[in-house]
Amino acid sequence: MKRHIPLLVFVISAAIGLSLTYVILDRERAVERREFEILAEEAVDRIRGRTEQNFSLIAATHSFFEADGGAMSRAKFQSFALGLFLKGHLSGMQGIGFAKLMQTGREDEASLALQQNYELERQVWPETDQAHRTPIILLEPLDLRNKAALGFDMFSDETRRKAMLASADTFTVKVSAPVMLVQEITEEKQTGFLAYLPLASEEEAAGEKLNGEESIQGFVYAPFRAGDLHKAALTSPTPVPVLVNTTDVTDEQPEHLYTSEDYEARAAEAENLVTRQIEVGGRIWEISVIEAASKDNAFLYWRTFMLGSISLLFSAALAVSIRSRLRAREANQRLKEMSEKTIQEKDLMLQEMKHRIKNSIARILAIARQTAGASESLEEFNDSFSSRLQAMANAQDLLTRSRWSKADLKALLLQELEQVFGEGAKGIKLAGPAVQLNETGTHALGLVFHELATNAMKYSDVFADDGRFEVIWKVLPAKKGKQLELDWLEETGKVIEAPKNFGFGSRLMEALVAGEMNGKIDRQFTEKGVAIRISVPLV
Template identity: 40%
Template sequence: MRKHLVPAAILVVSCAFALALAALVWRSSTESDRLRFESFADDAVGRIESRLDLHVSLLESTRAYMGVANAGRDRDSFAAFIGELDLDGRYDGIQGIGFADAIAVAQTGETASTIAASYGLDRGVWPTETDQTVRTPILLLEPQDRRNFAAIGFDMFSDATRRDAMRRAARTSRPSATAPVQLVQEIDENRQTGFLVYLPLREAEDGTDEGDAIRRTGGFVYAPFRAGDLVSAALAAGRDLPVHAKVYDTEVAPDRLLVAYGQARSSSLATDFATVREVDFAGRRWVIELAPGTAFPRTASDLPALLLALVGVALSVLMALLVLSQTRRAEAVAALADSNARSLDQKDLLLREMNHRIKNSITRILAIARQTARYSADLDAFMASFSARLAAMTTSQELLTESDRKLARIGDLLAAELGQVFGEDMRNCALAGPTIEVDATAAQSLGLTFHELATNALKYGSVADGDGSLRVEWWREGDEVAIDWIEQGAKDFTAFEPARKGFGTRLINMNIERELGGRIGREFGARGLTVRLRFPAMRIHG
């Protein structure tokens, strides 16, 4: 687990760096498109402001014209002046320029006569009823067409939205625009939201009531605008602007929408690049939302950033694999070094074991020789018995060798080891236990253990002298195999308990505890020795 931490960390860090770099490249390319759109947005707002300023200048010119000897109140001269401006040909977006007289309610009849004389209309001032003390009927409106003709005589002061703008114009003597309204000229099916801009002929005097203040202005030069036509004319002038624009009066709200121009691009750019601008116009604040239109071209490409991300991730994976390979190689070298060290340790152990076994074999042979001589009547009997015991040692060794390739029975291992130590007849030796077969590892370990125990019994016990006995019992005990080695005799075995562990004892412990994962216990008594061996049953077969 730990060996994968460094490659994983390298992979995560390098991938994060590569993706961050790709994101930076993408952001820089996207930022260039954003800046280009910002220039389009600035151009669009500038065009709208310029168009509005141009129309206000027309009103200023008209007011100046009407201030000369009051000549502008005559329809023919007013129509001639407006005709010279060529509104239809040069000033798209404006519906016309008109004059709304400021009169008292009692003067309505006189104004109706003027309208009838100028335009041949008998409709008079409308609406006929008003709750105001002053009226501002449309007396002149040019150029005349079917739409403008429908507005003649309309009392604009009777409408609250128009009235607010006229009051502001009278008070400041400056152009004043209305909130969004429905123009009275909207008599067709294709209706648009509109607004009007008023400019008083004269500034109202301070200290007068509202009615007198409005009348003292002498009336209002005004212009009606269809918001859609105005914005379209402004943005269509010159090069095409690939923008989608929504113009609101005062705040962004559905009921404050003046016009929506163009169609937004159906992508995340419409949201990411969207911007809001504000325009102060004739006493009102317009809020303009701008977003990329369908014709907005992207000059930047996502391909370089994508390729950079893919190459960066691929290199990160390759780097992590190389580090993992080097880590595994280093681990393999370390494992080889550890294996070599363990091999050297094992070789040293085997050499010591061989040396120990050779010494033990010599001891055995001498002990067997002494024991055989004690019970032999003559030399021939000695040779026969001695040769038989040497043959038993050879047979046991062959059994241990074969156990590396196949299973061996615990009883056979005990019989072989005890037979070569105490002779084939194994006087005073008793073996008791079921048939339990062990694998090669367990056979080797048990064989060496039995060898050491039998040799110690021969050296220090009473079995070989004929005044002692040995009983070995084995059985299955749950998930373990149990073996009890019980020596009994006249000797006091407490004197043989070693103060420190010799090689034989360490060899037995290593075989049982390390090789078999078991445990060993020794009990040195006054009349005997008991060695208890326990190891997991997973080493047995069947």
Template identity: 40%
Template sequence: MLVFCVVTLVGLLTAAASWYTIDHANRMSFAAIAEDAVQRLSDRIDTHVLMINAAEAFFEADGEVPSADNFETFVGHLKKNERFRGVQGIGFARYVRTGPQSDETIAREIEKNYGISRAPWPETTEEIRTPIVMMEPQTSRSFGALGFDMYTNPVRRAALLAALSENRLRASGSVRLVQEPSGSSQAGFVMYTPFFAATSGRILGFVFAPFRVGDLFDAALNRLPALPVHITAWDGEPSDSSLIYTSPGKPGTHFGTSEEITTSLEVAGRTWRLEIHPSEIYSPPSDQTQTFMLVIASVLLAAALAASSHSQQRTIEVGEALREESERALTEREFLLQEMKHRIKNMIARVLAISRQTARASEDLQDFSKSFSARLQAMAASQDLLARTAWQGADLETLLTQELKQLFGDDPIEDKFTGPKIELNETATQAFGLAFHELATNALKYGSARAPGGTLNIAWSIKPLPGKKADLVLTWSETSPEPFDAQEVEPLGTKTGFGTKLLDATIRGEMGGSITSVKSERGIDVTIRVPFDRVTSAASKAKPGTKSRK
């Protein structure tokens, strides 16, 4: 096995190095492809930004808003040198105060420019209007947008105010374009730059360009050489509401296409988040075939070497087994001696601890002698049960019956037990023996056993926990014929009584369990919960079908 493991490990490490090298090369290759895709998008957007800046420069050169004919000629020359896919054109929107007079002025300007009788729309409660008065190139879509007041839309309005306050080009968030054909689901956005009068510096309006995001991405990415990428884009932080584009199809799902690149793209003051995956047509430049072949070869070589050394190994093992058997006998003998010393030492320590605590809680020598003797008897009874089973454990019901008979006689009160047969291990036998003694003593002094007519019900069960191991749960329920005397009873759970401290030390400390009590006017219910795997002896199992009743 050592030869097999070493040779296999060396082969696996070599294969892992090969895997890492190939995977790293593939990742670097796809990162370069993703970077190329982002650069194409950036270049495309920069081209359109330059187009808008050129239109702004045309306005600035004229000093005032140019005529519709001159603007049409300018945009026509731009169209000869630039593909307009993605951008829906270039336009100009007037900046005016809301009112009937400005609406009439806008309507006259639209009619003068394009021969269309149209007032600004829609109705608004804002103090400012920014209706579209020029839009090129002239198409049915651009004519349909004339007169549209972009200030009425909160997303467009935020971009207009940002461009005006910063006096620079700014893009809007995702909007549905006015020029968008019916039934289309593409997201859109608009870029704005303010235009001021040359003489007065008064804001006259905004040069703008609307964009269809899907067409913009397709125009940037669908050119040779084709890039095998699947891109998802959001305007801002990724969410369903901010999604603006998803490539057609699905990301690649075949082996070697799990790479993912997350980046961002600045678009005129807006941040687009991009998530780039390999597409379905992506094929890694280097596959991992040689890595798998290396793993198979390593395993075969390791198996051959292991088989050749196995026969020699068996000869050595026979001689070693004889030597180990002799040493094991000596070791077991020494272990038994050490275990006996350890048990005696622990027992002496426990007796000393009980004597000190009992002395502190006793009022006189007679009280001390009575309490101390009773607790030693409980310990002795537990040890007697352990001795009967060679210190491997004791039956829970037998331990409980023996403890109660010592305190109450054969039948001092009406009591009954209910629960499965459980074989306790050594630690649990000592812990539960002392716990039963303290609970029975408390019942005898203060509770159900101090007067005729009291009842005592003791039940235990094994309760499995969801996702955890089972617990042993034991309930001690006693009812007194007379109300408890608040002046006499020391409630279980106080920090002053030795009984409580002893229960804490045994149940909580040694067994890792818990103990809770609920006291009423005539009774008390005590629940002990201990992990079941810390209760049973190594060779025993609970038998839920076996129950006893007394």
């Protein structure tokens, strides 16, 4: 019997060691699985965020049409659209355009519009048995792909027609099922989809009715190449090392939308697969995510295999087992806590994103209306509106770099001055301590600095030999926390008279400082220039 004790101890030690090895291996695989799920969630959120960002551009274009009363010439629309495209906002959009709603039989109106806008002799196509038509009469940028689509009657196609009718019912952005865009005129073709937002007619006689009481002039729309959209989402600002397969599962028969290169080859051997569904313009997309590259499991789990080997060689397997089990339990608890925290942060991020997008759209719409009311010409409106949107975009960019936490006051100020004065901004004296602004303060002060810099460019000669231009700020103690006090000083040789009436820019600054930041702005005009003091609480 004693002869068998060493063998018995060895067998028990080996059994304990192998059992422990299997448990730890399982835990490591669970951690790996959760890390991949977090990566997959990021990829899905990027695709969702990219589409929502592009939909906000459609809404902004819709507001531009509304501000112009719907009577949009190609020159005006091209100038507006070019501003969007130069700022890199395409992100999978093939372009943005307008399709006019008209009764069948009035196609000559569309042909005339194409001739006037693009000097293009083209009839509305294809033939249709529908009572209405929606030919594309405006589409930018005018490249070879988009030129091929001009005059196309989207209402003649059932897939596109369903999306337009759904959009007309709710007056919200609606997306079509996957289609092959008429822009796909090259050998490299991609599946696409279209997003529509109806443009209401202020006068009933100027529009048409589809399936509701509201009279509609047409649809602001954007064609998307699904491949370009996904690639932009998954590679910017940094690549996400995953492969995706996206399918539209809204209808009974799912329709393929996009598949990453090498997805099919990797799908059979992929260890992890995450599938999520998102809502995009009334459609349901199902996104399947796998790893972009296989892993060397032997190298990945080398600690586990080493522990198993050591367990077979040493008789202290019981002590190792107890210690390892405790570690496994702690790792499991941390994994559970990390999973719960990740889910909470994801939900909070999604809600915050929706809230920010709604606020941004509301602010853009308000600025568009107010700027339109204060502008004497479309060119003046376009310049003012574009510059104010750029100021908002600059503030948003600073916040995005810090994951929406804080933005540096000096960086924000210098960014707006460089936008207006270019290289001349380096000659402006900027002095003050480091100040971190929250989201509200960043957006508000970004627009305020833009308005002040624009006024200085228009009315002051601050860069003359006898000129003086400086911005100095300090942080003072207040009853509740701290207060930022910023002095904006412009001195010049020429006499500056105080304005008798304040325009929209001044009212906007007052609303931003007093209404959004609970502060105040004081303006003092002297013979040499103007001194402006902004006092706001720091949160």
